[in-house]
Amino acid sequence: xxxxxxxxxxVSADSTKxxxxxxxxxxIPFDIVSDEGAKVIKQYGLLFHEPMGRGEIxxxxxxxxxKNGKVxxxxxxxxxQLRVDPAETMAEIEKLLK
Amino acid sequence: xxxxxxxxxxxxxxxxxxxxxxxGVSYFLLTDIPFIRNTAAPNIALVVVGMAMAVWGVVxxxxxxxxxxxxxxxxxxxxxxxxxxxxxxxxxxxxxxxTSDLLPDFTLxxxxxxxxxxxxxxGKGPVLLVFYRxxx
Numbered sequence: 394x395x396x397x398x399x400x401x402x403x404v405s406a407d408s409t410k411x412x413x414x415x416x417x418x419x420x421i422p423f424d425i426v427s428d429e430g431a432k433v434i435k436q437y438g439l440l441f442h443e444p445m446g447r448g449e450i451x452x453x454x455x456x457x458x459x460k461n462g463k464v465x466x467x468x469x470x471x472x473x474q475l476r477v478d479p480a481e482t483m484a485e486i487e488k489l490l491k
Numbered sequence: 492x493x494x495x496x497x498x499x500x501x502x503x504x505x506x507x508x509x510x511x512x513x514x515g516v517s518y519f520l521l522t523d524i525p526f527i528r529n530t531a532a533p534n535i536a537l538v539v540v541g542m543a544m545a546v547w548g549v550v551x552x553x554x555x556x557x558x559x560x561x562x563x564x565x566x567x568x569x570x571x572x573x574x575x576x577x578x579x580x581x582x583x584x585x586x587x588x589x590t591s592d593l594l595p596d597f598t599l600x601x602x603x604x605x606x607x608x609x610x611x612x613x614g615k616g617p618v619l620l621v622f623y624r625x626x627x
Contacts, residue, residue: 409602
């Protein structure tokens, strides 16, 4: 992605301190931004209320945004435990970068 | 000798109440199943059938028992339907993420505290935006 002039940005509600730990631990080459307070998560409509009152959680989601800022592909999980398929994500990225 | 008129039993209302209760309670126990959580179809069906049975039981025999059973039925049944209406209402923001071509811009600090702005990549290159759970 970097070669194409773009980036991968991961978003979670973790603090920058916690994100830093994750980056160092897993040697992550891209940015993890902190959406403390889940403000952006809410704006994207990814906040999910657990029916049993277990609290709020973000739905896993991937958005592939093209050079012009438009969404080329998106996947929004229907369930907090359903992660986005990495193979599908890679395939979509490759399609875009062709 | 007069035979006492046999009154219809209160069983129908009681069964109706039980069916409604099963429909209502099972929803909350089975929310891990996407079909249940997203549609609640069998639960709504059970609750509606249960309430109908309970009310019909009251029509056939009006007594303290049937009225109480119908009351509980209505309470549980309407309670479930009310809860579902609130739980399933998709907030407007969700529609944006699902369909809009342009996503809301943001500036958030990265792991080193450096602010990252989504729109800064516009005109430069593609962005893969990954929302993940983190520790929360």
